[in-house]
Amino acid sequence: MDQRTILVLGASGLIGRFVTDDLRARGFRVIGVARSLSPAQTMSALDIEQPILSLDSAALTRLLGEHAADVVVNCLGVLQDGPGSDTNAVHRDFVARLLQAIADSGRAIRLVHISIPGTAEADRTAFATTKREAERLIATSGIPHAILRPGFVVAPAAYGGSAMLRALAAFPLDLPEKEMATPFQPVAVEEISATIAWLAARESDDLSVKAVTWDLMQAEPITMAGVIKQFRLAFGTAAWPHLAMPAFMLDLGARIGDLANTLGWVPPMRTTAIAELRRGVTGDPSAWIAATSISPKTLAQTIGRHPASIQDKWFARLFLIKALIFACLVAFWLVSGFIALFVSYRAAAGILTAHNFPPALVDPITIGTSLMDMSIGMLIAFRRTAAIGLIAGIIASLGYMFGAAILTPDLWIEPLGALVKTGPAIVLMLVALLMLDNR
Structure with a gap:
């Protein structure tokens, strides 16, 4: 059999990244395509950045032809609508263009599509319904395909929901009892990759796998409580007493998450x-x-082979704290600027007056620095500008410290130690800057 070329769409995500690297190790020629790749994800010349979701069917046809793809693996997906994320566009419209591109390519290409388990009757969210619409488009296309429906994916990396469960395992905190009892069948990410490798080795006209839909997960039933417990065994926190959060806190957290999503x-x-x-x-x-003779590992076998390292523990402990750090920094800059400008303007201006600043400069400096503080808070609040805001905050804080040392040195020894506390704020902004990456 000639070496097969596999085109992985969404090669920067949890599944897509692992599949890209693992299939290469198995001897396939793998082209990893993603809208954006981190510097750590561009270790191969075969990893390419391309605005894949904006390509029309003709451009996708050219992409398939340029790389002589034999198999296309679609790992693209978004959880929820938001800035730059449209479930309809990603799950349904893109798949429709991809199917047209495969049909127009003149090549015998198998499509492997990563979907979600469950039934259409139970779909309640735009995420689930658009995923199911994509499945229907694929099923009626006549193109050789395999729809894979992984369960809860356990991988060496952790993003999104898998990271959240690790974070819960690192703390003595449980979800509400009802949520902990929900069924949660897991699958090891290497078994997804092994399945794709098995399919890629088959001819596209092999009738036994021309059109299949498979659930990929361990057969033994398990609940979310069982999943978190297994992670706790790996983290060494299983013996800790645990407190279940009330349901309203979970719903409130989700609403706050939606607000953050708009930013x-x-x-x-x-x-x-x-x-x-x-x-x-x-x-x-x-x-x-x-069909594949793959024997899925149990969760205990999957996690047990990767006992938590210090890196795992640090990540899990800091994952939930990251949101708190950014929220605090946004509030710090917004509130400090607001108070100086609207609540205690005279007191703020009085500090400059008491230190013999020229009267003509007192108001401009007070207003300017207050607006600057509030602007820094707004920059940090938005994901796209957060790095700029953090760097600006560090520079502004250093400016305040050095400026005060020259112009108002007595502020360093004032009883509340306002300037002394600026140092820890700078450190916190540096920590936030270092934690900004998602993958």
């Missing part, structure tokens, strides 16, 4: 995520196991 962030706790969590993750992997 460009992608928090794991959003209303769609909670709705899908409450539905659970279930399926029947028997057809997949029978």
